[in-house]
Amino acid sequence: MTGVAEQSVSAKVRDFLAGTKLLYIDGRFVDAASGRTFVTYDPATGEHLADVAHGEAADIDRAVRAARRAFDEGPWASMKPNERERLIWRVGDLLTERAADFGQLEALDNGKSAAIASAVDTAWAADVFRYYAGWATKIEGSTVNVSMPFAPGGQFHAYTLREPVGVCGLIVPWNFPLLMASWKLAPALAAGNTVILKPAEQTPLTALMLAEIFEEAGFPPGVVNVVPGFGDAGAALSAHEDVDKIAFTGSTEVGKKIVDAARGNLKKVTLELGGKSPNIVFADADFDAAVQGSLNAWLFNHGQCCVAGTRLYVENTIFERFTQAVAEAASKVKIGPGLDPTTELGPLVSQEQLDRVTGYLRDGLADGARALTGGRRWGETGYFVEPTVLVDVKPEFSVVREEIFGPVVAAMPFDADDGIVTAANSSIYGLAAGIWTRDISKAHCTARLLKAGSVWINQYNGFDTAMPFGGYKQSGWGRELGGAAIDLYTQTKAVNVAL
Ligand code: NAP
Ligand code: MG
Numbered sequence: 001m002t003g004v005a006e007q008s009v010s011a012k013v014r015d016f017l018a019g020t021k022l023l024y025i026d027g028r029f030v031d032a033a034s035g036r037t038f039v040t041y042d043p044a045t046g047e048h049l050a051d052v053a054h055g056e057a058a059d060i061d062r063a064v065r066a067a068r069r070a071f072d073e074g075p076w077a078s079m080k081p082n083e084r085e086r087l088i089w090r091v092g093d094l095l096t097e098r099a100a101d102f103g104q105l106e107a108l109d110n111g112k113s114a115a116i117a118s119a120v121d122t123a124w125a126a127d128v129f130r131y132y133a134g135w136a137t138k139i140e141g142s143t144v145n146v147s148m149p150f151a152p153g154g155q156f157h158a159y160t161l162r163e164p165v166g167v168c169g170l171i172v173p174w175n176f177p178l179l180m181a182s183w184k185l186a187p188a189l190a191a192g193n194t195v196i197l198k199p200a201e202q203t204p205l206t207a208l209m210l211a212e213i214f215e216e217a218g219f220p221p222g223v224v225n226v227v228p229g230f231g232d233a234g235a236a237l238s239a240h241e242d243v244d245k246i247a248f249t250g251s252t253e254v255g256k257k258i259v260d261a262a263r264g265n266l267k268k269v270t271l272e273l274g275g276k277s278p279n280i281v282f283a284d285a286d287f288d289a290a291v292q293g294s295l296n297a298w299l300f301n302h303g304q305c306c307v308a309g310t311r312l313y314v315e316n317t318i319f320e321r322f323t324q325a326v327a328e329a330a331s332k333v334k335i336g337p338g339l340d341p342t343t344e345l346g347p348l349v350s351q352e353q354l355d356r357v358t359g360y361l362r363d364g365l366a367d368g369a370r371a372l373t374g375g376r377r378w379g380e381t382g383y384f385v386e387p388t389v390l391v392d393v394k395p396e397f398s399v400v401r402e403e404i405f406g407p408v409v410a411a412m413p414f415d416a417d418d419g420i421v422t423a424a425n426s427s428i429y430g431l432a433a434g435i436w437t438r439d440i441s442k443a444h445c446t447a448r449l450l451k452a453g454s455v456w457i458n459q460y461n462g463f464d465t466a467m468p469f470g471g472y473k474q475s476g477w478g479r480e481l482g483g484a485a486i487d488l489y490t491q492t493k494a495v496n497v498a499l
Contacts, residue, residue: 008114008339009104016105016209020051023059023228024211026066027221033058038230040204043111043347044337044382052204055229057236060196063225064242067167067194070222076194077164079220085136088189090217091210092129095122098213102206106178107338109205111347111383112301114338117178124465125182128481131465132186135486139191146496155499162490164192165268166244169237171258172207173250174200174349175304175405181207184247185224187485193245196225198237200250202349204228234258241265245489248272249306251403252429252474270478270488272306272470274403275431277452278424279309279460282416283317285436289458291325294409297434297460299330299387302346303407304353306475307432309460311400312411313420319413323391326411327372330387335378347383348406354383357406364390364399369410395426403429421449430472434460453479 020037022029036054041047055063070076076084095102102125103118110117141160148156168188172180181197188195199207211226227233231254238246238261245268248258252273262269279297281290297309314322336343348354358377365375374388387407393400400410414420424433433452437443447455453470456462463469468484470476478488 009108010101012098012101013104013108016101016205017050017108020053021205021208021228023053023055023063024208024215024224024226025059025063026225027215027219029211032056033062038201040109040202041350042108043349044339046351046382049108050205052208052228055198055227055233057232059227059229060198060233060236060240063196063227064167064237064240066222066225067196068242070220071164071167071194075220076223077192081137081139084190084192085133087217087219088129088136088186089133091213092126092133094213094217095126095129095210098209099123099126102178102209104339105209106203106206107346109203110174110177110338111349112338113343113346115341117338121176121179125179128179128182128465129186132190132486135187135483136190139486139490141492144494151498156496157499158494158496161493161495163493165489165491166193167242168193168195168245168247168489169240169243170195170197171234171237171246171248171250172197172199174203175301175306177203178206178210180249181210183480183485184249187480188247188489189223191486191489193489194223196227196237196243198234199226199228201228201230235261238262239264243267245269247480247488255476268488270480271476272480273429273431273474273476275306275308275429275471275475276311276401276403276427277307277309277429277432277434278311278313278427278450279434280414280420280424280436280446281312281314281318281322282435282437282439282442283315284438286438286458287318287322287325290436291322291329293434293436293458293460294326295329298409299333299345299407300461302348302385304349304405305461307454307461308405309432309434310404310409311424311427312409313414313424314411315416316413319411323372323389323411326409327389330389331373333387335384335386337382345384345387345407348385349383351383353405354385357385357404357408360399360402360404360406361385361388361408364393364397364408364410367394367397367399369393369397369399374407395423401427421446425449425451428474431475432456
């Protein structure tokens with residue numbers, strides 16, 4: 001940590017960062033089996049932030065054995081739903097109490113604004129734990145009125161049980177480290193599973209602080225295990241024969257590797273993958289609201305959002321005025337480190353992401369795109385990129401087709417008479433979409449035609465814990481949040497009794 005960063009964090013965060021951060025396995029903080037550690041960096045400066053025990057296959061195996069024992073032998077499996085409910089609710093309360101610490105730690109490790117990491121990421125994570133705490137007591141099977149045509153005259157009592165899947169591996173990315181972990185942990189635990197969480201190598205810290213909360217809340221050993229490491233640790237978890245399910249959020253490329261790795265024991269897999277989401281602005285939209293909303297669509301979290309609305313389609317009659325307004329708003333965004341309370345746009349998470357995003361910018365500009373604003377790295381320290389609005393783009397450009405995961409939008413005009421849906425749907429992805437119009441009928445008709453798991457009308461990033469979230473096409477398998485997640489962390493047993 002630099003001197004400035006050190007002054008702006010709480011004593012709790014300073015203490016947390018001192019000393020090597022250990023793996024959390026079977027209710028204890030332990031070194032990696034190899035004794036190795038890795039470094040996590042502050043993306044605002046590129047400087048060393050903390051040393052973290054380096055989890056590898058042997059540590060994943062230890063954690064899986066602990067989770068298996070906790071699942072098979074208890075006390076977790078035999079606990080009453082209302083006992084699980086109380087424990088999970090307590091995690092939500094402790095997160096709320098420590099929201100400022102979590103916000104600062106996330107800001108240091110990921111680069112995002114501490115204020116947002118506290119008020120959005122942590123507050124929402126707490127909400128997710130409370131929402132799923134309530135689900136623990138509401139997971140039900142049903143009775144089935146069977147006909148049993150081959151047993152005429154018999155009497156039967158048939159019903160279903162919803163049971164946990166078992167040992168779940170949860171693999172999360174670096175863009176919303178605490179929040180993505182919470183989206184998986186809370187429903188998995190509410191349904192009675194035991195888990196191994198593998199955070200991203202770039203951002204392992206809030207997951208480890210969360211492990212302290214699970215410990216404090218009183219979860220039995222082995223129910224929650226946290227093993228930071230690299231891709232090989234995720235691969236070991238995905239291939240492990242004693243893991244019953246993998247829930248993954250990250251790139252489509254790694255999602256496909258997970259599907260391959262899961263073949264061995266045909267473990268269940270849910271995937272929340274990449275996107276290249278269309279955001280469609282019709283000429284009759286509320287202009288100012290659409291400008292602000294469109295900016296939020298591609299710039300929130302520095303563009304490091306799977307749902308980022310990075311293909312901005314604007315009806316041709318307002319295209320020029322609208323894109324100028326978006327570019328002007330983007331050029332005024334205050335860039336800086338996440339711990340500075342005036343910062344609106346922080347750094348990208350790593351040198352790798354900086355290289356990737358500036359590489360896309362170079363390719364796009366070489367292809368013939370024009371930057372209305374931005375187009376470059378910002379400053380010489382840290383991994384900052386200027387908010388960039390690209391116009392004069394063609395559908396075949398990589399900046400239009402591929403997920404950039406940085407503060408870059410490609411804007412394209414459309415003619416209302418030609419329809420916009422074909423262009424909007426012309427992507428391998430189908431995660432989210434935005435629509436801006438005052439015409440109710442047009443809004444709903446367009447929403448029906450879009451191939452996307454979430455459609456937001458006259459807003460963007462309109463998430464809620466109770467709303468299912470996930471992808472069409474190559475954006476994923478299954479849904480997170482809402483009751484949908486409970487379905488995917490449980491399996492159904494059919495019981496039929498001859499009376
Ligand atoms: P990623 O490689 O997909 O990382 C996601 C998680 O998977 C991390 O915990 C990662 O560990 C782990 N992992 C890596 N290789 C694995 C393997 N073979 N088996 C199992 N787990 C594995 O994403 P990234 O490399 O950090 O980012 C690359 C691009 O992915 C981004 O530029 C962006 O386009 C996309 N992305 C999408 C999302 C999303 O929310 N949809 C989130 C992040 C990134 P390590 O961190 O240790 O590699
Ligand atoms: Mg990675």
